[in-house]
Amino acid sequence: MSKNYILIGFMGVGKGTIARGLVQASNFVAIDTDDLIESMENRKIKEIFEDEGEEYFRALETKVAKWLEKSVKNSLISTGGGFYKVKNLKKIGKVIYLKSSFEAILTRLKEHPNADAKLKKRPLLQDLDKAKKLYEQRVKEYEKCADFTVDVENKKIEKIVKEILLRIKDKN
Numbered sequence: 643m644s645k646n647y648i649l650i651g652f653m654g655v656g657k658g659t660i661a662r663g664l665v666q667a668s669n670f671v672a673i674d675t676d677d678l679i680e681s682m683e684n685r686k687i688k689e690i691f692e693d694e695g696e697e698y699f700r701a702l703e704t705k706v707a708k709w710l711e712k713s714v715k716n717s718l719i720s721t722g723g724g725f726y727k728v729k730n731l732k733k734i735g736k737v738i739y740l741k742s743s744f745e746a747i748l749t750r751l752k753e754h755p756n757a758d759a760k761l762k763k764r765p766l767l768q769d770l771d772k773a774k775k776l777y778e779q780r781v782k783e784y785e786k787c788a789d790f791t792v793d794v795e796n797k798k799i800e801k802i803v804k805e806i807l808l809r810i811k812d813k814n
Contacts, residue, residue, distance in 0.1 A: 646735025647735050648738065650721055651723070651741065651742070654723075654748070654750060654751045655723075659799060660720070660799060663802070666803075668807060672720060673714060674720045675721045676721075678706050679699070679702045679722075690702070717735075723780070736790075737787055737789045739785060739787075739788035741794065741795070744773075744778075
């Protein structure tokens, strides 16, 4: 593999989980943009949103995106739900959109063994009506910037991982 692959999709779709599955099934090294931001700031995303607001957080994403473009090669990058908006996304790597319905994402989060924590750590999911509107707005944008889309709804991680690896192989 000679390039980066970036997983995008709505919050809770499973980008981090799928990235871990891809790492186990391949020679990928994975990086998570939200983890990088939390390390840079030494605090959780939820705290950053509460203390500084969304605009500040988006500026941190831009900073991480510039670093990824300059410094990271041959890696799998899982992102926060809004990371796709960074201006240099395509310069960082090939973009894989993980697609699922809003309802399936909520079900996935609610059925997780650690459901309360999963929902609580996502500031933009606190108001479900607003979150649904945000989802509807972003779906079209995700599709536009994706090099390819993988439907992850109601699929086991192993099946998603196989599909992504096949698609990457076909693209190379």
